[in-house]
Amino acid sequence: MVEIEVPEVDYTDYDNRQLVAIPVVVLVLALSIIGGWYLVTGAPANLGVEFTGGAELRLSADDAGTDAARERLENAFSAEPSSVQYIAQDGTYVVTFRAEDLPENADNGGLGALTDQAQDAGFSVEGQTFVSPSFGSGAAVEALGGVALAFLGMSVLVFAMFRTFVPSVAVVLSAFSDIVVPVAMMNLLGIELTLGTVAALLMLIGYSVDSDILLNNSVLRRTGSFYESVQRAMRTGVTMTITSISAMIVMALVATVFGVDLLRNIGIILAIGLSTDLMNTYLLNVGLLRWYKFEGVSR
Numbered sequence: 001m002v003e004i005e006v007p008e009v010d011y012t013d014y015d016n017r018q019l020v021a022i023p024v025v026v027l028v029l030a031l032s033i034i035g036g037w038y039l040v041t042g043a044p045a046n047l048g049v050e051f052t053g054g055a056e057l058r059l060s061a062d063d064a065g066t067d068a069a070r071e072r073l074e075n076a077f078s079a080e081p082s083s084v085q086y087i088a089q090d091g092t093y094v095v096t097f098r099a100e101d102l103p104e105n106a107d108n109g110g111l112g113a114l115t116d117q118a119q120d121a122g123f124s125v126e127g128q129t130f131v132s133p134s135f136g137s138g139a140a141v142e143a144l145g146g147v148a149l150a151f152l153g154m155s156v157l158v159f160a161m162f163r164t165f166v167p168s169v170a171v172v173l174s175a176f177s178d179i180v181v182p183v184a185m186m187n188l189l190g191i192e193l194t195l196g197t198v199a200a201l202l203m204l205i206g207y208s209v210d211s212d213i214l215l216n217n218s219v220l221r222r223t224g225s226f227y228e229s230v231q232r233a234m235r236t237g238v239t240m241t242i243t244s245i246s247a248m249i250v251m252a253l254v255a256t257v258f259g260v261d262l263l264r265n266i267g268i269i270l271a272i273g274l275s276t277d278l279m280n281t282y283l284l285n286v287g288l289l290r291w292y293k294f295e296g297v298s299r
Contacts (some may be wrong), residue, residue: 006238008231011286019287023280027177030184037187043140045186048194049082051140053099053133055111059123064091076121077114086259092126099133143198147205151175154205161213166292167220171212173288174280178208181276182269191265200266204273207244211237211281219289226293230286237281245274 011019034044049056063069065086073084073093079101085094097114115125131139154175159168179201183193191197218233219226252267 006235009234009282011227011230011290016287016291019283019290023174023177023284026181026276026279030177030181033184033187034180043193045183045193046190047136047140048192048197049096049098049131049136050195051136051143051193053131053136054082055097055099055102055114055131056129057093057095057097057114057118057125058127059093059095059118060091060126061093061123064093069093072121073123076123077117079114083261085261088259093123099131099136139195140193143195147179147198147201150202150205151179154209158209158213162216162220164220164292166288167216170285170288170292171209171216174212174277174285175205175208177280177284178204178273178277182273185272186269189268191268194262194265196262197265197269200269200273203270204277207241207270207274208277208280211241211277212285215281215285216289219293226290230282230289234282238278241274241278245271248274 038044059073061069061072065088070084070086073095077095077097079097081095082098082101083094083096086092087094095118102111102114111128111130115128118125155168155172158171162168162171182201182204185191186193186197214237215230215233218229222229222232224232248267248271250267252264252271255261255263255267
């Protein structure tokens with residue numbers, strides 16, 4: 001079994017401003033990317049078909065997986081597919097179309113036209129789904145509202161646990177950054193916001209709070225000096241987080257090999273979020289806690 005050795009960091013070599021500077025700069029850059037994306041597209045991230053509306057076809061063919069089948073598929077439709085995913089396990093293609101790219105009357109004749117075009121190109125239609133734009137926009141509001149509600153509930157719980165402003169704000173700010181940075185990276189990497197990636201963002205809230213509460217409890221509620229408490233929390237927290245990052249990277253690689261885009265995207269998002277959590281917990285949170293312990297309490 002591989003043992004992760006967590007080196008001791010001499011925090012006395014850095015003042016609080018130096019510790020906080022890098023996480024704050026990263027957070028500001030991430031907010032700038034999301035804000036610019038919103039100004040250009042009207043949404044904080046690239047929305048998937050579940051949230052914009054559109055159609056999805058599941059197709060199979062005798063020569064699925066070959067270059068010839070892929071070429072026929074690319075030329076089969078009058079509408080431009082937004083994505084084409086090959087599922088190697090069952091030899092099928094999942095083809096999605098955005099609502100604005102579909103033929104007119106997409107909820108009936110338009111979707112039928114797509115299935116006819118697929119069959120004319122030599123594919124069998126195994127399944128078809130249509131999401132209206134109005135339903136998709138409603139689902140987007142509900143999904144993002146769910147993330148906001150989960151974050152609000154987490155914030156209330158953290159303030160109830162510590163009952164002091166600075167340590168509670170440190171946890172909430174770290175969790176906020178752990179969500180914002182992955183969303184910004186999703187935009188840069190071309191990963192769409194879907195129900196699956198929203199679930200990944202919800203998981204990040206739990207991961208972030210876990211490591212931050214571990215640090216806060218060690219510093220505020222256990223015996224020992226400030227730096228001893230931080231190192232004690234780091235030995236557990238860093239090991240736990242690096243193990244999770246490694247698992248997410250492996251999942252993303254395996255999902256890429258087998259063509260499972262959703263699991264690949266979830267793995268990438270969680271790996272980015274957990275890496276951000278390492279930075280926020282042991283730079284931002286430590287800087288704020290040290291200020292609170294040595295300067296804020298005395299005031």
